[in-house]
Amino acid sequence: MTTQKPPAAKKATAKKTTAKKGATRKAPAKGSAAKKSAAKKSTAKKTTTGTSAAAPSEPTAPKKSRSRKLARAPFEIAGHSVTAGRRMRMELPIGNLMSGTPVALPLIVVHGKKDGPVVWLSAAIHGDEIGGVEIIRQVLAALNAPSLAGTVIAAPVVNVHGFNTNDRYLPDRRDLNRSFPGSQRGSLASRIAYLFMKEIVSRADVGIDLHTGSDLRTNLPQLRCDIDRAPTLQLAQEFGAPIVIDASLRDGSLRQATVEAGKTMLLFEGGEASRFDPIAIAAGTTGVLRVLNHLGLTEIETPPAKRTLYSRSTSWSRASNSGIMHLDAMLGELVSAGQQLATIYDPFGKVLGRIKSKHDGIVIGHTQRPLVNRGDALSHVARLLNEVPTPDWDAHEITPAEEAILPT
Numbered sequence: 489m490t491t492q493k494p495p496a497a498k499k500a501t502a503k504k505t506t507a508k509k510g511a512t513r514k515a516p517a518k519g520s521a522a523k524k525s526a527a528k529k530s531t532a533k534k535t536t537t538g539t540s541a542a543a544p545s546e547p548t549a550p551k552k553s554r555s556r557k558l559a560r561a562p563f564e565i566a567g568h569s570v571t572a573g574r575r576m577r578m579e580l581p582i583g584n585l586m587s588g589t590p591v592a593l594p595l596i597v598v599h600g601k602k603d604g605p606v607v608w609l610s611a612a613i614h615g616d617e618i619g620g621v622e623i624i625r626q627v628l629a630a631l632n633a634p635s636l637a638g639t640v641i642a643a644p645v646v647n648v649h650g651f652n653t654n655d656r657y658l659p660d661r662r663d664l665n666r667s668f669p670g671s672q673r674g675s676l677a678s679r680i681a682y683l684f685m686k687e688i689v690s691r692a693d694v695g696i697d698l699h700t701g702s703d704l705r706t707n708l709p710q711l712r713c714d715i716d717r718a719p720t721l722q723l724a725q726e727f728g729a730p731i732v733i734d735a736s737l738r739d740g741s742l743r744q745a746t747v748e749a750g751k752t753m754l755l756f757e758g759g760e761a762s763r764f765d766p767i768a769i770a771a772g773t774t775g776v777l778r779v780l781n782h783l784g785l786t787e788i789e790t791p792p793a794k795r796t797l798y799s800r801s802t803s804w805s806r807a808s809n810s811g812i813m814h815l816d817a818m819l820g821e822l823v824s825a826g827q828q829l830a831t832i833y834d835p836f837g838k839v840l841g842r843i844k845s846k847h848d849g850i851v852i853g854h855t856q857r858p859l860v861n862r863g864d865a866l867s868h869v870a871r872l873l874n875e876v877p878t879p880d881w882d883a884h885e886i887t888p889a890e891e892a893i894l895p896t
């Protein structure tokens with residue numbers, strides 16, 4: 489059985505884990521050591537000033553200048569400079585349409601007044617997966633640049649061509665999410681991937697990439713990430729999605745390129761393509777806000793997360809016959825091995841096949857198409873882990889970007 493972990497308890501658990509194991513202290517200690525030494529440095533400076541200030545020759549003048557509030561430096565991106573405490577809309581040129589009309593990747597950068605991590609939010613890398621566009625809209629509406637501690641780069645429409653034509657792919661049928669890290673002189677997908685890495689990923693500490701199901705399939709709101717990387721698992725736990733699935737990296741995906749750059753990325757999936765699924769959008773929006781709260785960027789009230797389940801493996805059950813399919817187990821339903829997931833009929837109601845679950849688990853996705861061919865994927869079931877995984881700080885070396893997001 490997996491157990492509920494309310495957000496407040498999560499931090500405590502994470503800390504407990506690191507405190508319990510002697511060796512596990514290594515990574516966080518590294519972070520805190522760095523922070524401590526930074527703190528020491530500033531104390532040292534203060535002490536020096538203090539000592540010299542105590543000397544009669546140096547009165548309080550330098551202190552005065554120190555007490556003046558130093559504005560946070562502007563955020564430089566793609567030739568734009570965003571002042572601290574402001575948000576700026578900008579367009580990153582991609583090229584032209586065949587008609588000659590310019591095409592650009594639209595961005596909004598919210599640069600907080602206070603220092604903090606840089607987080608990017610991306611959606612519609614698959615052009616028809618528009619759920620994340622709405623999630624980003626809702627998150628941006630909740631952000632207030634003057635009170636933000638950190639920076640948010642929002643890229644709600646990464647695959648501009650696909651978004652405008654309700655297409656998963658680019659016009660040459662390439663999958664943008666198999667084209668990372670891209671190149672300057674490659675295919676259109678490869679060039680967009682390159683631009684995204686150069687202007688966005690390189691400037692960020694963390695990314696959340698938002699997807700939906702594809703191909704007339706719907707997904708239970710879920711995170712896909714590497715749960716064996718402690719900082720990633722910690723963020724996933726903060727997100728509070730109904731289920732977190734440990735997913736291996738796919739060649740050419742934004743997640744693979746991000747991880748190779750030493751950074752953390754959560755991939756959210758929920759709902760279906762070309763539609764707004766209110767449940768998935770709510771789960772995505774609150775999840776993103778919980779992560780921003782956890783990273784210290786915001787203090788926005790969010791509903792407490794319900795129980796998060798964890799999985800390391802999933803399987804699709806396929807149609808045994810061609811015909812008309814009725815689902816017997818719905819999204820989010822817990823099922824046991826052998827339980828009926830779907831029934832296939834002929835047009836007069838004669839049962840042609842009963843599709844059963846291969847194992848115990850939870851339905852995390854299914855087709856929305858009632859007309860099926862033999863072999864079509866019908867229902868996606870995740871096997872559940874018996875225990876809530878705890879971050880293992882010894883499993884990997886902590887990268888500088890990961891260190892930037894460790895809790896203080």
Ligand SMILES: [Zn+2]
Nearest residue numbers: 614617699700
């Ligand atoms: Zn997708």
